[in-house]
Amino acid sequence: MPELGRIIARFGQHSIIATDDGHEYEAVRRGKRLDAVVGDRVSYTLHHGSAAIEAIEPRRNLLYREDVERTKPLAANVDQVAIVFAPQPAPQREFLWRAMLACAAADVDALLVLNKIDIESPTARTVFDAACALGARGLCVSAKTQPAEAYDALDRECRGRVTLFVGHSGVGKSSLLSLLLGERLRVGELSQRSGQGKQTTTATRWYPYGDDGALIDSPGFQSFGLHHLNVAELPEWMPDFAAAPGACRFADCRHLEEPDCRIRSALAAGTIAPERHAFYRRLLDERESTPRSPRR
Ligand SMILES: Nc1nc2c(ncn2[C@@H]2O[C@H](COP(=O)(O)OP(=O)(O)OP(=O)(O)O)[C@@H](O)[C@H]2O)c(=O)[nH]1
Ligand SMILES: [Zn+2]
CATH class of the missing domain: 1.10.40.50 (Probable gtpase engc; domain 3)
Known part of the structure; x- marks a missing residue:
């Protein structure tokens, strides 16, 4: 009989399933149809210590990522997206607008997080205010100089909900996630052998956070994919x-x-x-x- 579990990490074609009783198994994909992403509830069977995905439970929503090469599914069954930006690297309002559009289309809440408020920046504030005026909720924090306040503000918004964190490299996403997760946050830990030799790959990863909640880290995220929208x-x-x-x-x-x-x-x-x-x-x-x- 297949059991139920959750996809908690995805790196390339590999993924990890966490079972409801706390075990983790590497999962094997069975054909394109069963392309499970982080957040998916799946049924699986065990074969010699690894799990074969048998079916993906219906999704509440699905978000896509996009990079220079292509669009691909990123995460499913998300409650909100924390869109992190900062005075440095310079805020790009289109990044926020795109993220907010992806959220609206997926029926997911957008939470704007302006980090590094210790750096004075009228530009970042203007971008923040304009995005909030379009209906997003927002937080202003500094992971570096006000970590306790940043923790409290984010914890209040995220505990018990499923939150996907996105942001350009350098905005302080890892700093904020490590405030919330402490030692649990893993950074660039995975490597795999491919035809080209040994490669280090970073995984999209799900960290349980409060009852029924989770924080999802998406290293290397560049932009949301919008090509599936009409x-x-x-x-x-x-x-x-x-x-x-x-x-x-x-x-x-x-x-x-x-x-x-x-x-x-x-x-x-x-x-x-x-x-x-x-x-x-x-x-x-x-x-x-x-x-x-x-x-x-
Ligand atoms: N001034 C200031 N610097 C910060 C703050 N938060 C993070 N930083 C710095 O910003 C830099 C990037 O922080 P990270 O947490 O690594 O940023 P990231 O968004 O995870 O970037 P990647 O690891 O490249 O994805 C580091 O040098 C941090 O020390 C903040 O609130 N204020
Ligand atoms: Zn018209």
């Missing part, structure tokens, strides 16, 4: 676009050059900012220039 639905996932009143003359309006467009009217009225419309336009361009479908 272009026509993008405005629904952008609160300022969704709030634009009225209706477009054309049912298939792309909100670019068309006349009688509710989005362009909102742009003219100033309730949609020009840089947000430019962001939307780039999402459409991106889709048309690089048709990549996510690997499931």
